Amino acid sequence: MRRPVFDEAESMAERMLKFINLPQQTPEKRAAADRKTDFDEIYEEFAPAAAASQASRCSQCGIPFxxxxxxxxxxxxxxxxxxxxxxxEEAYELSSATNTFPEICGRICPQDRLCEGNCVIEKGFESVTIGAVERYITDTAFENNWVKPIRPATERPEHVAIVGAGPAGLAAAEALRTRGYQVTVYDRHDRVGGLLIYGIPGFKLEKDIVLRRWKWLEEGGVKFVLKADIGGAMPFAELRQKHDAVLIATGVYKAREIGGPGAGLPGIVRALDFLITSNRKSLGDSVPEFDSGLYNAKDKDVVVIGGGDTAMDCVRTAIRQEAKSVTCLYRRDKQNMPGSLREVKNAEEEGVTFTWLAAPEAFLGDDHVTGVRAVKMHLGLPDASGRQSVEPIEGSAFTVKADLVIKALGFDPEDLPNAFNEPQLALTNWGTLKTNPRTFETSLPGVFAAGDIVRGASLVVWAIRDGRDAAAAIHKHFTAATQAEAAE
Incomplete structure (x- = not known):
């Protein structure tokens, strides 16, 4: 174990509250000219002394926002x-007690909107670098072999199937296996991780970090069935019969579309298709769609439509694919974009052009897209959601040259009752699975659901939370049944 950085005689006040005289410092960031040539993570590791000193900036406030x-x-x-x-080592034990994947959240969570953005010292002194320290703690734990395989105190006879090997499914698998359940995770892809492996680019989350957790879960007794065709080769009814409970954690993958003249032209692609292709190429797979140029931005003028984190992933991926130019069109301004401002800054450093308050109205070209005709927007009064509405400015149309247009407009749920050939699965008005909010149970007895397929497209950290909560609900379901049998 690493030796304490501070002398044992020091008081907590001497060890902490250093924000007054110690400025905020994040791990070194690779120069833009260097990092945009590869898909490696852009931040260096914290040195032990730097991590300790930055952690000591915490004010240990009474109400930790x-x-x-x-x-x-x-x-x-x-x-x-x-x-x-x-x-x-104690820091890791405490961190992992509430978070299944601290090293992943430390890399990809929008801390500027969550923990760091609500740090009480942020006004005037800049926040504590929470995400970087979180990542450092677990990376250090893996280096020192402190991360041990799951070893349940007792084994339970119940078998639970989890459909979806993304963050919600994996978090639930860990929590259920820790309680001793026999867990099998089914996924349609050939690797574990879902969007963590195929959706998020390596410059934010290197793939060996995800693959390491896959191995860790397998060592703990979680079984994986990949390239699973649930609803097809394996009927959903058969899955239910084979297991004592089923948790659906498939996420949401159906891309939202955009209309207007020319919207169907070749060269206009979906964000997730573009990102999956790029990630598969980085993983060493044979990807004909990339080799053909369909999802390859090299030497192209690229326009990305959208302002969320997926759009930021797309613009920064296009830069690394050696695009001629990359422009992001977003209909609101910088302050109202849903994505992380930290990611916007990284993208700007790497050469992305942001055109704020602009929305596409048509796509130009004959047999392939050649440009996007956009119109300038202005912010109006708040709409029903509380956000300012956007309204076009008459006579403000302009054209952006484009050989490749990437639609990053968000995601909707797939039609799971049809995909699983299980019409009894009830849906909400938004197309997500309808569940009991307390028990996570769907309209089918013994079938539960969690993550984006219930919540709608959201953050990885929320998927982890939902997966852990669903596991607790499934455990309560089984223990209640056991108690009822004992009382008879």
Whole structure:
């Protein structure tokens, strides 16, 4: 174990509250000219002394708004204090108690909107670098072999199937296996991780980080069935019969479309198709769609439509594919975009042009897209959601040259009752699976659901939270049944 950074005689006030005289420092970021030539992560590792000193900036406030605004309720001030004291193994134990994948959240969570954005010292002193310390703690734990395989205290006889190997499904698998359940995870892809492996680019989350967790779950007794065709080769009814409970955690993958003249022209592609192709290429797969140029931005003028994190992933991927130019069109302004402002800054450094308050009205070209005709927008009064409405400015149309247009407009749920050939699965008005909010159970007895397929497209950290909560609900379902049998 690493030796404490501070002398044991020091008081907590001397160890912590250093924000007054110690400025915020994040891990070194690779120069834009260097990092845009590959898909490696852009941030260097924290040095141990730097991680400890940055953790010591925490004010240890009475009401930790960082924890309050974390979907997982992470005990952030506590593991910051342990890190400042050099007690990293204890910091890891505390961090992993509430978060199944701290090293992943530390890399991809929008901390500027969650924990760090609500840090009480942020006004005037800049927030504690929570995400970087979180990542550092678990990376150090793996390096020192502190991360042990799951070993349940007792084995339970119940078998649980989880459909979907994304963050919600994997979080549920870990939580159920820890309680001793026999867990099998089914996924349609050939690798574990869902969007973590195929949707999020390597410059934000290197794939060996995800593959490491796959191996860890297998070592703990979780079984995986990949390239699974649920509803096809394996009927959903058969899956239910084979297992004592089923958790659906498939996420949402159906891309939202955009209309207008020319919307069907070749060269206009969906964001997820573009990202999956790029990630598969980085993983060493044979990808004909990339080799043909369909999803390859090299030497092209690229326009990405959207302002969320997926759009940021697309623009930065296009840069690394050596696009001639990359422009992001977003109908609202920078302050109202849903994506992380940190990601916008990274993209700007790498050469992306942002055209704010602009929306496409037509796509130009004959047999292939050649440009996007857009119109300038202005923000109006708040709409029903509370966000300012956007309205076009008459006579403000302009054209952006484009050989490749990427639609990053968000995701809707797939038609699971049809895909699973299970019409009894009830849906909400939004197309997500309808569940009991307390028990996570769907309209089918013994079938539960969690993550984006219930919540709608959201953050990875929320998927982890939902997966853990669903596992707790499934455990309660089985223990209640056991108690009822014993009482008879």
């Amino acid at each position: 960082c924890s309050v605004n974390c979907p997982l309720g992470n005990n952030i001030p506590d593991w910051l204090k342990l890190t400042a004291e050099g007690r990293l």
